Amino acid sequence: MTLTRVLVIEDDPIIGEMLTLYLTEENFDVQRVETARDGKHALDTFKPDILLLDLMLPDASGTELCAEFRHLTAVPIIVISMKPSVTVRIQAISYGADDFLVKPFSMQELKVRMEAVLRRTMNLIPGGVKAPASLPQHDSHHAPPSSSGGLTLDLERRTIVLDGEHIETTFSEYEIMKLFYQHPNRVFSREELINAVRGIDSFINDRAIDVHVTNLRRKLEKNPKEPQFIKTVWGVGYKFMNP
Template sequence: MTRVLVIEDDPIIGEMLTLYLTEEHFEVQRVESAREGKFALGTFDPDILLLDLMLPDASGTELCGEFRQLTAIPIIVISMKPSVTVRIQAISSGADDFLVKPFSMQELKVRMDAVLRRSTPAKPVALPYAGQTTSDVMGQQQGLSLDLERRTIVLDGEHIETTFSEYEIMKLFYQHPNRVFSREELINAVRGIDSFINDRAIDVHVTNLRRKLEKNPKEPQFIKTVWGVGYKFIN
């Protein structure tokens, strides 16, 4: 079942969205603030995000950029502002689509289906991969290798696309198997010491990597959590 995170503080619109999407067989979680939304990315693990641009604790198109830094899932903005400039800014900041309130629920579902089709599907681990020998591929661990030229992860001969941050985290894990990395070390590896990315963002990136690499993301075999410390990649 596709999981939808709705970040909408208007109780009437929020309830309408929840009821309609639930009837359409989506699993829905609704929150009312940007802070709650960022937390729900890690706890609810949604497949798509519906984001209002006017929230009690944050507002504006920069919200799209903040959430895009935290997740690679499709983002559809739902807003009262019909301005073309606002639409362009939202899309440029990371939104995949934009709907102006009031909108048709049927149109919303069609647009959700469209962006979900365009998004990269998660690929599970199948059998160990042992056939890649070209020089641009970095080694092999448990059937997993890195294609440095294409900046992709290779599993069973299939190239798995990742975001910039996901790839940099996986590259660090791969280069240092069995070493435990704190979230702070992973933050520095992704964006540098002056990064604004926080611990929650790292947790989201790891969750996304597990969805793409693991047979069962809830019981990961590659990327293990070391409670109270961080994460490690099992060789």
């Protein structure tokens, strides 16, 4: 039975020890580090399945940490922070975090949120154990991407393929894009898009949806100000068109 690997980047010794003990007792394989530098190193050596990230570390701080770690890994990121500001939550999610917990928080709630994120992204099965142990390794036998015109989805890698190039996204961006892709030309309200990713973005709202769409346009469109794929339907929401 393979345990889910959790990387905890937390410099507070009390909180860090509590997280380590609790998650270990809940059958997770846990490694804790205290700095952003050690966390980046552990991505390669420990190869975690999920990352718990404090935003205030000795060698780095702020929501930009989410962007740094999202650039380095595709695994889910849950931010744990003393800052309750809605602005900070939205910024963290916009920069790549998949969920946000404000300290102090319930350990049971943390576990439930971890499992919710992993269920949506890595096929978690009950008890904190999943298969396979890490993101799939891809070779000539992996399933072909779902195809439609110039833009496709690679369902295994959870990436968007544009003109043969894999475009990395956050998990929430991918969920929104998958919904668009499965229903071309259908207009989705912001509320429908919120419901599509609820459980990944715990604090998602209309503004967060607009940020995710803006980020998708930057990644996919030749001219984000004149989008060809994701169109705004004023007063309603958005729709996807695949030229």
